[in-house]
Amino acid sequence: MITGKDVLKITDLKKNFDQTAVLKGLTLTVRQGEVLVIIGPSGCGKSTLLRCLNGLESVNGGQIVFGGQYLTDPQTNWSRVRQRIGMVFQNYELFPHLTALENILLGPLRVQGRKRPEALATAERWLTRVGLWDRRDSFPRQLSGGQKQRVAIVRALAMDPEIMLFDEVTASLDPEMVREVLDVILNLAREGLTMLIVTHEMAFARAVADRLIFMDEGRIVEDARPEVFFQNPATERARRFLNIFHFDEIHKRQGEERDAGD
Amino acid sequence: MLDSALSVLRMGRNLPRLMEGLGVTLEISLVSVALSILLGVPMGLLMASRRPLAPSFLRLYLEFIRVMPILVLLFLFYYSLSKFWNINLSALTVSILVFTLWGAAEMGDLVRGAVTSLPRHQWDSGRALGLTESQVSVYVVIPQAVRRLLPGVINLTTRMIKTTPFVFFINLPDLVKVGQQIVEVSGLRIPLASVWVYGTIFVIYFLICYPISILSRYLERRWQS
């Protein structure tokens, strides 16, 4: 369901922390309905990129154009923009003093000024879809990590965003809870929601991505279709990076061969 | 204007008298703090222990002291002790007694908090190294408890110092009482006497308490990790 329309256009984006450059001139265009997965070693700037797109970091150079609007303009009304760009964080960051439902309703009611019945209907629809409607009155600390992250995703979706940013949303989860969160995102992808996903889950990246971006040292090193990237990465750096994830398999296989040899 | 300030303080023995008042103030607070620590440490250890009766009794005592204004206690001890039990104590003794009753309760709670807030596994890991009970106390528990305690104790000291003006009410010649006497005498001749004298006392208290607060904050930050 990728249409030809460009939703997000990033040109020569630069970001420094003190003296060190984290993003060194990054250019990227995202089309409507596209699912973009960004991978790369830690410290490569992939999380910083997402945070710049949501105005959580200021930008030192370049341009971001979102739906025809320049986000790099210092006059940007971020409250407006953030209603159209949903973001989900690694550590969920649900508000601990509000129930799951209150967490979800806060944005639609207070920021967008929607009517309660309407906002409630939206919340119910999404919560039911992620299987948590019966947990709506639970406080965050009464939910498991996977449940919290699903609520956090719904909190962002309830604002009807045009694009969603996922920042390593499974990195803090127990392995057995990763699946329930990834399934939700996979479903959203099938519906054609535009998404930028930063992740370390390679199998998931392969399954969900329309396009795969490999970043290293603040630059985009590869930009390819996932099956091409995983089977035949164009650069040495990407190959080395992927090898880290194959380490377990190789190790096991060597062990098996040795066993077979005995 | 400044002239009038200096003249109030220069007049007669005004400045030395203020210093004597300061002496009374410091005597009450420092003696009380020392006694509070002596009494509060065993009290806190008792409260932290699992013996059933002592902690609940001490809790009740602590809650009562927490809720009751120090001034009420001063009045009760000063006016009623002599009348009902025929015990005659000087105003200074009553002050130190009351401040110690209060300080010991607060100190006890600080000690209880410091001891119980130490994670259980600190004892376990000490023992796991083969240390004896008393070695664990000396090398592991006490150093950590003292660090948690000291900012609180220093804080308690400034609170004591700031509460000493209450002894004004039982006619002890502390800083505030002396100040009032000076104002009464010289206020007729120098209209601004009250401004200068109370202003000076304000500054004296600040000069004593502010450095102590800074020390407490510094220790807290340094030992937080």
Next chain:
Amino acid sequence: MFLAAAKLTVILGCWGVLLSIVVGLFCAVVRFYRVPLVRWLVGAYIELARNTPLMVQLFFLYFGLPRLGLVLEGETCAIVGLTFLGGAYLAEAFRGGLLAVGRDQIEAGLSIGLNRLQLLRYVIVPQALAVSLPAISATVIFLLKETSVFSIVALPDLMYVAKDLLKEGNSAETNLLLVISYLAVILPVSLFFGWLERRLRFAGFGS
């Protein structure tokens, strides 16, 4: 007589505490957002108020200021003095709570489009209040206890009444009445805060 005196103590205490909360919140927010210049003034005020006794502040207000041309009535003095002291203590209590709210929580609030004020109201302050509740409760009780010195600015409060009675016909009832009066004023407040702390703890803080 005790009843009227207790009523005065309660009224002055309530005003002092309420105004202290307003002043304290203002100062805490100013320091939290690092408002230029104002934060220095606020910082100086907090240090001055926290490091001097209420009684000296009251003496200055009641006996000093009239000489400079500003006459305050006893009641005004009492409330101004208590607020001056309480505002500084509560500012510190609130600030501790504000600092305890993590940067990530603030970013999460921003990411759903809350503006600065909404962020304070819906995300930061509720969490900060819960964290600083023990400090707030200790300060409020401390302030109520400090009201016992109001007789020095010629207010007929509990201590004022008690002093005369204790000096003259000192009876066991007078002693008892004095203690009970203060217990009746402060104990409910103390119990209320204890209940509130337990309730908030169960309400699911500390995700």
